[in-house]
Amino acid sequence: MRPVYIVGIGQTPVGEQWERSLRHIAHDAVIPALRDAGVERVDALYVGNMLSGELVGQEHVGALVADFVGLRGIEAYKIEAACGSGGAALRTGYMAVAGGLHDVVVVAGVEKMTDTIGKDTTAGLAMAADQEFEAAEGVSFVALNALLMRRYMYEFDVPHAAFGHFAVNAHHNAAGNPNAMFKSPISLETYRKATMIADPINLMDSSPICDGAAAVVLASEPVARALRNGRRPVRIAASSVGTDSLAVHDRRDPMKLEAAWISSHKAYQQAGVTIDDIDLFELHDAFTIMAALSLEACGYAERGRGVWLAEEGEITIEGRVPVATMGGLKARGHPVGATGVYQVVEATLQLQGLAGRNQVRDANIAMTQNIGGSGATVATHILVGE
Amino acid sequence: MRPVYIVGIGQTPVGEQWERSLRHIAHDAVIPALRDAGVERVDALYVGNMLSGELVGQEHVGALVADFVGLRGIEAYKIEAACGSGGAALRTGYMAVAGGLHDVVVVAGVEKMTDTIGKDTTAGLAMAADQEFEAAEGVSFVALNALLMRRYMYEFDVPHAAFGHFAVNAHHNAAGNPNAMFKSPISLETYRKATMIADPINLMDSSPICDGAAAVVLASEPVARALRNGRRPVRIAASSVGTDSLAVHDRRDPMKLEAAWISSHKAYQQAGVTIDDIDLFELHDAFTIMAALSLEACGYAERGRGVWLAEEGEITIEGRVPVATMGGLKARGHPVGATGVYQVVEATLQLQGLAGRNQVRDANIAMTQNIGGSGATVATHILVGE
Numbered sequence: 011m012r013p014v015y016i017v018g019i020g021q022t023p024v025g026e027q028w029e030r031s032l033r034h035i036a037h038d039a040v041i042p043a044l045r046d047a048g049v050e051r052v053d054a055l056y057v058g059n060m061l062s063g064e065l066v067g068q069e070h071v072g073a074l075v076a077d078f079v080g081l082r083g084i085e086a087y088k089i090e091a092a093c094g095s096g097g098a099a100l101r102t103g104y105m106a107v108a109g110g111l112h113d114v115v116v117v118a119g120v121e122k123m124t125d126t127i128g129k130d131t132t133a134g135l136a137m138a139a140d141q142e143f144e145a146a147e148g149v150s151f152v153a154l155n156a157l158l159m160r161r162y163m164y165e166f167d168v169p170h171a172a173f174g175h176f177a178v179n180a181h182h183n184a185a186g187n188p189n190a191m192f193k194s195p196i197s198l199e200t201y202r203k204a205t206m207i208a209d210p211i212n213l214m215d216s217s218p219i220c221d222g223a224a225a226v227v228l229a230s231e232p233v234a235r236a237l238r239n240g241r242r243p244v245r246i247a248a249s250s251v252g253t254d255s256l257a258v259h260d261r262r263d264p265m266k267l268e269a270a271w272i273s274s275h276k277a278y279q280q281a282g283v284t285i286d287d288i289d290l291f292e293l294h295d296a297f298t299i300m301a302a303l304s305l306e307a308c309g310y311a312e313r314g315r316g317v318w319l320a321e322e323g324e325i326t327i328e329g330r331v332p333v334a335t336m337g338g339l340k341a342r343g344h345p346v347g348a349t350g351v352y353q354v355v356e357a358t359l360q361l362q363g364l365a366g367r368n369q370v371r372d373a374n375i376a377m378t379q380n381i382g383g384s385g386a387t388v389a390t391h392i393l394v395g396e
Numbered sequence: 397m398r399p400v401y402i403v404g405i406g407q408t409p410v411g412e413q414w415e416r417s418l419r420h421i422a423h424d425a426v427i428p429a430l431r432d433a434g435v436e437r438v439d440a441l442y443v444g445n446m447l448s449g450e451l452v453g454q455e456h457v458g459a460l461v462a463d464f465v466g467l468r469g470i471e472a473y474k475i476e477a478a479c480g481s482g483g484a485a486l487r488t489g490y491m492a493v494a495g496g497l498h499d500v501v502v503v504a505g506v507e508k509m510t511d512t513i514g515k516d517t518t519a520g521l522a523m524a525a526d527q528e529f530e531a532a533e534g535v536s537f538v539a540l541n542a543l544l545m546r547r548y549m550y551e552f553d554v555p556h557a558a559f560g561h562f563a564v565n566a567h568h569n570a571a572g573n574p575n576a577m578f579k580s581p582i583s584l585e586t587y588r589k590a591t592m593i594a595d596p597i598n599l600m601d602s603s604p605i606c607d608g609a610a611a612v613v614l615a616s617e618p619v620a621r622a623l624r625n626g627r628r629p630v631r632i633a634a635s636s637v638g639t640d641s642l643a644v645h646d647r648r649d650p651m652k653l654e655a656a657w658i659s660s661h662k663a664y665q666q667a668g669v670t671i672d673d674i675d676l677f678e679l680h681d682a683f684t685i686m687a688a689l690s691l692e693a694c695g696y697a698e699r700g701r702g703v704w705l706a707e708e709g710e711i712t713i714e715g716r717v718p719v720a721t722m723g724g725l726k727a728r729g730h731p732v733g734a735t736g737v738y739q740v741v742e743a744t745l746q747l748q749g750l751a752g753r754n755q756v757r758d759a760n761i762a763m764t765q766n767i768g769g770s771g772a773t774v775a776t777h778i779l780v781g782e
Contacts, residue, residue: 011496031528054637063449067531069523070478073639073655073772077646083658085637087477087484087773092456098473102488109495110397137455142417145453251440251471253459260463269459272469386459387473 011108015234016244016393018047018227019355024191024343027221028125032066036075036120039223039348043116044079047227048237053112054085058099058119059347060092064134065126075118085112092138093296094382095119096224096350097251097389103228104249104391113230119351120223131219135346138383140257152216152297154258154384156208159299162265163210166314170210173298174201175320176333177214177340180295183327184337186368187356191220191343215298217344224351226358242362247281247375248392250274256386265314269388270307270379277377281392285309288392289373290332290360292353294381295339304379305331308390332370335360350380350389361395397494401620402630402779404433404613405741410577410729413607414511418452422461422506425609425734429502430465433613434623439498440471444485444505445733446478450520451512461504471498478524479682480768481505482610482736483637483775489614490635490777499616505737506609517605521732524769526643538602538683540644540770542594545685548651549596552700556596559684560587561706562719563600563726566681569713570723572754573742577606577729601684603730610737612744628748633761634663634778642772651700655774656693656765663763667778671695674778675759676718676746678739680767681725690765691717694776718756721746736766736775747781 020043027035036057044052055076063069072087091098096119103117123131132152136145139154149157162168178198184190196214204214234243252272258264278284285308293308295301302316310331311319324330336342336356339349357376359365365373373395380389406429413421422443430438441462449455458473475485482505489503509517518538522531525540535543548554564584570576582600590600620629638658644650664670671694679694681687688702696717697705710716722728722742725735743762745751751759759781766775 033528060455061449063447063520063523064455066527067519067523068527069446069450069476070525070642070769070772072477072484073768074526074642076639077641077772082641083639083654085487086639087475087480087487087637089473090455090476091458091473094473098458101471101473102491105488105491105495105497109491109497111491111495133453134449137449137453139456140460141452141454142419251473253462253469253472255463255468256456256460268469382459383456386456386463 012110013231014104014107014246015229015231016226016358017229017234017237018043019358020046021189021224021352021355022222023189024220024222024345026124032062032068032120032122033074033078035122035221035223036118037079039225040079040116040118043225043227048239049114049227052081052084052114052116054106054115055081056099056102056117057088058096058350059088059121060090060095061121061134065129065131066122091387092382093346094350094380094387094389095347097380100350100354100391101249101251101389104246107228107230113233115228116225117228117351118223118225119348121345121347122221123219123345124221143257152208152211155297155299156211158264159210162299165265168317171202172317172321173215174198176295176298176301177201179325180334180338180340183335183368184341186366187336187342190337190341191218192341211297217296217339220343220345222343222345222348224348224355226351226354243396244358244361245394245396246391247394248277250276251389254386256383258384267303267307267385269385270304273388273390274308277390277392283375283392288375288377290335290370290376292357292378293333294379295334296344300381327368327370335368335370353378353380354391357393361393398496399617400490400493400632401615401617402612402744403615403620403623404429405744406432407575407610407738407741408608409575410606410608410731412510418448418454418506418508419460419464421508421607421609422504423465425611426465426502426504429611429613434625435500435613438467438470438500438502440492440501441467442485442488442503443474444482444736445474445507446476446481447507447520451515451517452508477773478768479732480736480766480773480775481733483766486736486740486777487635487637487775490632493614493616499619501614502611503614503737504609504611505734507731507733508607509605509731510607529643538594538597541683541685542597544650545596548685551651554703557588558703558707559601560584562681562684562687563587565711566720566724566726569721569754570727572752573722573728576723576727577604578727597683603682603725606729606731608729608731608734610734610741612737612740629782630744630747631780631782632777633667633780636662637775640772642769644770653689653693653771655771656690659774659776660694663776663778669761669778674761674763676721676756676762678743678764679719680765681720682730686767713754713756721754721756739764739766740777743779747779
């Protein structure tokens, strides 16, 4: 396998883009990424997307986006793994370049979730869960996460307020990210007083419904060398996907994100690193409970202790394990199929020293983790600045 | 890149499987494929599927199927390229093994299109077309193909009846395929008298709505060698995807399937073959017009002459270019996201001399071509019996 480099990045602001259709939003990330890379030729485009069919009435977005960004003719298709679609698309692009099948590919993640007249976004998101045994019984996706959070609070004797530090950190960091959806910091009091959505998950435990797209251009080493634009080369040192049951009740231990454990530990091995080597961790904080479980599965905390990392200040930009450094899913926003690619764009900015006031000092190695459903698909990537 | 072998195949009968849900149908193809291969370990599962969200209310089918067939934990996700999803999934599996990322992978295609209470299958299929410029104007997917067929008849002065030979050939061959949906041969008179669906496309020009799944196990050469089960080794000598605009009106020449031309000619180059070397061609006869256009794009006939190959008897099992040898999309059936994998399963049976009364004599090289939409994504694979 060959080394794979990130040679270009692009992203749209996250928010409600009522004036832009799905293809326009994808365009607004892919074109800047191609310009950033300065490539003249691209071999393939892989698009991460979950809900184009349900919310936009459009499947077949691989060819659609390829054509609309001026790449008609190239290999293109869509990758879907619920909210982990972006990470799975990156995995596909990585395979294509690492395996020597292509020299330059674009990986885009795109989702349009607002201004979808007559469509039920909550029902769409529930398609990430087991249709026959969860969704058909009326449990929404947020309700499933609420069950996990309630169990965590009960089993480990954790008060709800402890999770607030994840939300406060995310909003604090989003304030320094011009592309974030929410740029206002919040306090722990705001968190405690937030509207309840699905008890015990409140509004500030939850990531928002929004539109957005992000894109990265991947290239082989010779191509990356020829393109050098003065910025620090960033290499994908590990790429890994693991799975678990869709239905939470089917898991051996609902308090352990088994797929995150599999995926992260494969990634550590592939990259030859331990968690102590990792300078920042873009985790999948779709709900605060997911942030806690993710930290535990990846080895940052013992079972039932992930939430306390937040309270102890370890997750801030100056902390031991900076997470959600550009706002995370909670405050940058979570356009579901795009999220996995946003994480990688943001980690690349960190490794290149371009994260502005959110810069993690001496950032050399970053991990991104994108979760599909309530943990059934987990894609982990480790990036190294060279 | 490493050679990639097909070491196991599985398929379900195509038809209305009201008693089986999406995951069961996938299971019924994947388990036989794994047994056929005799593998103990699988590294990844790639699932081709188009309409699980729209028709079944289920996304995230990669992890779902992986878990249900006993492969929980492995890398798994869904690939979507409209009716070309199966071919695109095969491309992903091929990349994973050819590139050295995995040694053994399963590629499955699955679709459940019947018994979908309250869902509109026609509206679902229209998601393969351009939502904003075609589907939203009320044109269904069959209507788009009708426009192409009408244009072809006008431009090349072809009577409708000439297309009947494609349908007659497909039904004739399906009668010898125990997994086909329609096992009754039809006559040219049946074709001429068939109910009009979207003028000039009649019922016998059209493939049926149905359920089904097919699966192949791919392996690297060392693994394939160790598994030898007495059957002829089949190697994937070429794997290629090309694209075009989704909207028919955006094409430079609507009478040329540009993506099929790109994809097939790349495949010839990769495999080092010409069309004269190819012993059978599993083409994408979702509508008879697509069969004619596909033959032309792949170089078997001049522009406007593809339809006459059928009339001249060239496409039968004994002919120069046998197509739809197990019934094709028309009569084996077209469970859309599964079709590309069915084609490869059938081509493998032909190369292994296991096609029963439908056996093409001395079949050594086979081509499969899976088309998404009205030609926007085309995946071509060339298989060689060794």
